[in-house]
Amino acid sequence: MNSEKFGILYDYTNCVVKLQRLALRAVSIQLMKSIWISNAWGADQSAYAFLIGGTFLKVIHITNSNRDAFLLEAKPCVMALGFFDGVHLGHQAVIKAAKRVADEKKLPLVIMSFFPHPKEVLSNGKKIVSYLMPLVDKQKKFKALGVEIFYMVQFNFEFAGLTPKQFVQNYLLDFGAQQIVAGFDFTYGCRGEGNMDRVQADSDGRIESIKVKKIEFEGEKISSTLIRNLICSGKVEEIPYYLGESYQIEGTVSLNKYSADIIVNPHYSLPSSGIYEVTVTNGRETWKQEALILNGQLTFMLSKSRKCPLKENETIRIYWERRLPNGWSTSLEQSHHYSQSVVS
Numbered sequence: 001m002n003s004e005k006f007g008i009l010y011d012y013t014n015c016v017v018k019l020q021r022l023a024l025r026a027v028s029i030q031l032m033k034s035i036w037i038s039n040a041w042g043a044d045q046s047a048y049a050f051l052i053g054g055t056f057l058k059v060i061h062i063t064n065s066n067r068d069a070f071l072l073e074a075k076p077c078v079m080a081l082g083f084f085d086g087v088h089l090g091h092q093a094v095i096k097a098a099k100r101v102a103d104e105k106k107l108p109l110v111i112m113s114f115f116p117h118p119k120e121v122l123s124n125g126k127k128i129v130s131y132l133m134p135l136v137d138k139q140k141k142f143k144a145l146g147v148e149i150f151y152m153v154q155f156n157f158e159f160a161g162l163t164p165k166q167f168v169q170n171y172l173l174d175f176g177a178q179q180i181v182a183g184f185d186f187t188y189g190c191r192g193e194g195n196m197d198r199v200q201a202d203s204d205g206r207i208e209s210i211k212v213k214k215i216e217f218e219g220e221k222i223s224s225t226l227i228r229n230l231i232c233s234g235k236v237e238e239i240p241y242y243l244g245e246s247y248q249i250e251g252t253v254s255l256n257k258y259s260a261d262i263i264v265n266p267h268y269s270l271p272s273s274g275i276y277e278v279t280v281t282n283g284r285e286t287w288k289q290e291a292l293i294l295n296g297q298l299t300f301m302l303s304k305s306r307k308c309p310l311k312e313n314e315t316i317r318i319y320w321e322r323r324l325p326n327g328w329s330t331s332l333e334q335s336h337h338y339s340q341s342v343v344s
């Protein structure tokens, strides 16, 4: 074989080998990406784009095993950090501060969060956190605040054991964080020893940090825990001061003869037993409604005077407005008459 022919053959073989390597890498990245983080709010893949109002929020579930594959795509960014259950007014202050910096620096706004809740994992499952909202609602709120990428890192004992410096190097720097933003009480790394005052040192001076001051209402720190407690004690009318809006849940309608049972979707919290005024929307109509919670079951008492807007099996959104004083038996009685007239 002359040298020219050999050269062409060599180039060709080299090219095929390179293409094969590239294809293998692409396949292995896809395989790595498809490794599913278990139990993550019912989502079914580890990376997907979430379309809201014509723009996308990229959601990426990171595990120990797929981390390296996603690193290949990481770009310089401004990153806000925390669990953010409910995306209350304190969380919004953090995300808005991060958005301002992202806009100034012309960098994408990224959130790095964790799942399951660190308290659940670190208590060995003894502490169950009753979430305020499922992932899909959190994503909508993030998107509305201008977040472009949402990393959800699997929180397990191996991750919890990272030293503060390892976390900063392997997760913040490696994922492109140039600036991080978190609240005054954000901690990271083994035993929660890292805090916002040592980010510069842990990143060898490569990440700047902004620590957002405590956001309070009437002298109390606004927190997811406080909102969970308000729900638990039925004080739903106080929630907008902390959340910025009424507490919302979603459920599916199951019509009975005299009432409607609402099967609440997973990862919402239900207020304590009692009668409440709620606003309901089914996408076609929005109306005020009395709701009864008894033994963890949510039931609507239907009004005698108006046609039932609910349809069997439809999904509705419920806004918790206020707890009503006693007198629910009267309403229930009315709903009996009402439903009878509809059914007969």
Ligand SMILES: Cc1cc2nc3c(=O)[nH]c(=O)nc-3n(C[C@H](O)[C@H](O)[C@H](O)COP(=O)(O)O)c2cc1C
Binding pocket: 081, 082, 083, 084, 114, 118, 119, 122, 159, 160, 161, 162, 167, 185, 186, 187, 188, 189, 190, 191, 192
């Ligand atoms: C890599 C890493 C390791 C952590 N290890 C611990 C730990 O060992 N003990 C602990 O109490 N918290 C630990 N935390 C949890 C944090 O203290 C904190 O709860 C978590 O980052 C969520 O922040 P947020 O509650 O402010 O949203 C760790 C956090 C990170 C990011």
Ligand SMILES: Nc1ncnc2c1ncn2[C@@H]1O[C@H](COP(=O)(O)OP(=O)(O)OP(=O)(O)O)[C@@H](O)[C@H]1O
Binding pocket: 081, 082, 083, 084, 085, 089, 090, 091, 093, 094, 181, 182, 183, 184, 185, 186, 212, 213, 214, 215, 216, 221, 222, 223, 224, 225, 226
């Ligand atoms: N009231 C607040 N003011 C300022 N920053 C806050 C406030 N609440 C939370 N943050 C910040 O928001 C991020 C997410 O916090 P986190 O999810 O722990 O909220 P939380 O309301 O304290 O939750 P929990 O009550 O479940 O501990 C963190 O960076 C945290 O420091």
